[in-house]
Amino acid sequence: MDEREALSRIADGLAHAGDDAAVVDGTVITTDMLHDRSDFPAGTTRYTAGWRSVGASLSDVAAMGAEATAAVAVYADAAFDPEALEAFIDGAVDVCEFVGGDYVGGDLDRHSEFTVATTAIGETDDPIRRSGASAGEAVCVTGTVGRSAAAVRLFERAASAGETEDAASDRERANELFRFPPRVEAGRRLRPHATAMMDSSDGLARSLHQLSEASDVGFAIDRSAVPVDPAVESVAVDAEDRWDLAAHFGEDFELVVTVPDEEFAVVNDRSPVPIRRIGSVVPAERGVTADGDPLADRGYTHGRTE
Amino acid sequence: MDEREALSRIADGLAHAGDDAAVVDGTVITTDMLHDRSDFPAGTTRYTAGWRSVGASLSDVAAMGAEATAAVAVYADAAFDPEALEAFIDGAVDVCEFVGGDYVGGDLDRHSEFTVATTAIGETDDPIRRSGASAGEAVCVTGTVGRSAAAVRLFERAASAGETEDAASDRERANELFRFPPRVEAGRRLRPHATAMMDSSDGLARSLHQLSEASDVGFAIDRSAVPVDPAVESVAVDAEDRWDLAAHFGEDFELVVTVPDEEFAVVNDRSPVPIRRIGSVVPAERGVTADGDPLADRGYTHGRTE
Numbered sequence: 001m002d003e004r005e006a007l008s009r010i011a012d013g014l015a016h017a018g019d020d021a022a023v024v025d026g027t028v029i030t031t032d033m034l035h036d037r038s039d040f041p042a043g044t045t046r047y048t049a050g051w052r053s054v055g056a057s058l059s060d061v062a063a064m065g066a067e068a069t070a071a072v073a074v075y076a077d078a079a080f081d082p083e084a085l086e087a088f089i090d091g092a093v094d095v096c097e098f099v100g101g102d103y104v105g106g107d108l109d110r111h112s113e114f115t116v117a118t119t120a121i122g123e124t125d126d127p128i129r130r131s132g133a134s135a136g137e138a139v140c141v142t143g144t145v146g147r148s149a150a151a152v153r154l155f156e157r158a159a160s161a162g163e164t165e166d167a168a169s170d171r172e173r174a175n176e177l178f179r180f181p182p183r184v185e186a187g188r189r190l191r192p193h194a195t196a197m198m199d200s201s202d203g204l205a206r207s208l209h210q211l212s213e214a215s216d217v218g219f220a221i222d223r224s225a226v227p228v229d230p231a232v233e234s235v236a237v238d239a240e241d242r243w244d245l246a247a248h249f250g251e252d253f254e255l256v257v258t259v260p261d262e263e264f265a266v267v268n269d270r271s272p273v274p275i276r277r278i279g280s281v282v283p284a285e286r287g288v289t290a291d292g293d294p295l296a297d298r299g300y301t302h303g304r305t306e
Numbered sequence: 307m308d309e310r311e312a313l314s315r316i317a318d319g320l321a322h323a324g325d326d327a328a329v330v331d332g333t334v335i336t337t338d339m340l341h342d343r344s345d346f347p348a349g350t351t352r353y354t355a356g357w358r359s360v361g362a363s364l365s366d367v368a369a370m371g372a373e374a375t376a377a378v379a380v381y382a383d384a385a386f387d388p389e390a391l392e393a394f395i396d397g398a399v400d401v402c403e404f405v406g407g408d409y410v411g412g413d414l415d416r417h418s419e420f421t422v423a424t425t426a427i428g429e430t431d432d433p434i435r436r437s438g439a440s441a442g443e444a445v446c447v448t449g450t451v452g453r454s455a456a457a458v459r460l461f462e463r464a465a466s467a468g469e470t471e472d473a474a475s476d477r478e479r480a481n482e483l484f485r486f487p488p489r490v491e492a493g494r495r496l497r498p499h500a501t502a503m504m505d506s507s508d509g510l511a512r513s514l515h516q517l518s519e520a521s522d523v524g525f526a527i528d529r530s531a532v533p534v535d536p537a538v539e540s541v542a543v544d545a546e547d548r549w550d551l552a553a554h555f556g557e558d559f560e561l562v563v564t565v566p567d568e569e570f571a572v573v574n575d576r577s578p579v580p581i582r583r584i585g586s587v588v589p590a591e592r593g594v595t596a597d598g599d600p601l602a603d604r605g606y607t608h609g610r611t612e
Contacts (some may be wrong), residue, residue: 022410024376024427027333031425033380033415070330074339074423104328109339117380117423119337121330 050091356397
């Protein structure tokens, strides 16, 4: 039983599951766990860890088209290093400020491995779910994909290089890439137009498959339209690798959204971040394709691509 | 730096910390992490783990005098056992139902050790904080204390006995004791009268010290008035041990609450669970005492008494 099977098993039994966040009386709530072994490569600062882990939950709030109200975190480590803790909190506070929410604290715990559990809440009367897409609409993505994949490559390169100046610079750049901007404002502005939305945390390809399943549609993606992060270019070994990092690696936190085709121009104007039309929603029987070939439902699952 | 120092460090930098839950625009939010090594003794069923871990967050909502709206959990384990997961979810759903809230799912993760992070939210326009107690008031506790301490002793006894019938019966009783009733309804009914409130998760003694610090008062406790759970009697080796389990062990989830002395009779009538007056709020300079002797600020901190 892999994680997705287990998740769908959870979803079967619960009224509100199956989206990026649950909705209860207009409040959206979402929770995530990140930990050392798989989520924070060597070289990740605690400031970046705070930003990124709280940001991951805020991204789920964004994907519902909700305002972000507040976030909390449990911070668990084998020993308490006050400086590391303060850096983590600074990152958590800053990412909440970035989206207009409040970081309101949390809990501390001892754990064999550095582990963070974050929860964010938000408000919306009209949440956007994964299930509303229809054939004929446009499918779009905010910002760029492959950002986290590039960061992980840079962390790896820095780790194998040792304490050189280049390694320090790779590490700094990787931390910057890891501190993604949660798309709360974009989600809010897209909400009046979006028919289905989710974040790309499992990778663009897997997100499309999830939207496809929830909405009972297919997608015809134009590979050349996918906005690959420039950082990917500097780490990809060839074109296939570049596509893999952009479409399958995941752990990016962009919004994947469907909108009526005729509204794309307005959406493009309204979005506070670049938004790209990467293809069309098609009937379910056409499946999920990129440049006409089937796009594998393959993505990132907790620390490894599978 | 121990956990309490670290927590107060967190609190210094954040507007909303220092109570059982944070409050943002009438929504209370609280988060906790529990894990195998310290929180779930051998013999704890996954159903009990689900009830207890979600219940711990609901207890924090109760301590603010709020209605419990919803809870989420991250469930992390080294491998996914579908039966264990379903039992956990059943426990989580049942404890939410018990308090009139919704369990709305969460996330799954892989972790070296069984680890659960839970978050609960609730609503109240008038949260009860730890800081409102005044000398002359009554200090009270709901239900009984020592329940979890007795459970842990029973789990230990069962573990050392092996697979006997007595061990099975100890284990069953321990699981029952571990599935405490979160005092959400009691908290809600106490709210109009309570001047300060928190839950007893760190133990009665430490809770009193925390209320004492937040409200700048002392407490004069009458040991004989403390409602010790009957299960403690069957596991305590002597009177001193009995008091230790009841007052210091902690991990109970009763409400410790201060009310104006003259309102205690009304409070007692209104409370849906037995509530006992265990002493008086006194001026800060008199400190926290039990039968006139200083009551040590000693309790349970993550898996060990210290």
